[in-house]
Amino acid sequence: MNKKERALEIYSRLAKRYPAPEPALDWTNAWELLVATVLAAQCTDERVNKVTPALFKRWPSISDMAAADIAELEEAVRSTGFFRNKAKNLKNAAARIMDVFDGTVPSTMSDLISLPGVARKTANIVLSNAYGIHEGIAVDTHVKRLTYRMGLTKNTDPVRIEKDLMPLYPRETWGDVNHFLVYYGREVCNARSPRCGECELADICPKHGVD
Structure with missing residues (x-):
């Protein structure tokens, strides 16, 4: 063989x-899947699924996340580990989506990996599951x-x-x-x-x- x-x-x-x-992560749209995947780095999906409901209730939109107080955002994702870096990346990714992509999570590999905290693995997961686009294997x-x-x-x-x-x-x-x-x-x-x-x-x- x-x-x-x-x-x-x-x-x-x-x-x-x-x-x-x-995906084992809970999500309802491309932004939620992107956030959850970023948070899942060095963390279990189960833990992320416990964190994201309150996270999206507090900051329900991409624009809300872009405007989030960084200290408050850090506290919200603290239990997922590496919380300072994750919070910074999520806030900056949200800001870039608002500023560059008209508030919509991009649907190409090149655009996705231009977002802070997003590498090919996360981009592949978002493209495949949220958009049905297969540019690679996560x-x-x-x-x-x-x-x-x-x-x-x-x-x-x-x-x-x-x-x-x-x-x-x-x-x-x-x-x-x-x-x-x-x-x-x-x-x-x-x-x-x-x-x-x-x-x-x-x-x-x-x-x-x-x-």
Whole structure:
């Protein structure tokens, strides 16, 4: 089985396991998804989902966030970690959206990554889920770990991993690839103690001597 065949087989099996993939973060529009994804860096989705309801109640619009008192915003996101940097980035991103993009979250990769605190991972998540646009594959810690273990990449840099993965999958599946690997990374192929004995991918995993 070559690398592309393995990649597609992984996708096929995980698609059966997860028939309705969607982000674990709670959101209702592109701005809320962007904010939640920024907050999720080095933080659990569960924690973010506890923080965002009050956050969006206090600052319901992009313009409200742009005008937020930074100390108050820091306190609101404190429990997500790195709260000073996250608060600064969210406020500045909101201001840039208001000033440059007429108050609308942009829908291209180049425009999104021009926002403070937004790199390719966040941009890919927003584009795929909020706009249905597939410009790449979001690479987080789960995607990085699983694709390395499964022999789909030898790189450790997220941008290089993304470039390795994109040719392996049809463009329309790129969003789901992220969801599937995140789910499976949390449930089975976790970082510290992967449950290899229960893994439905074990027979095609290079870790088990299969190539």
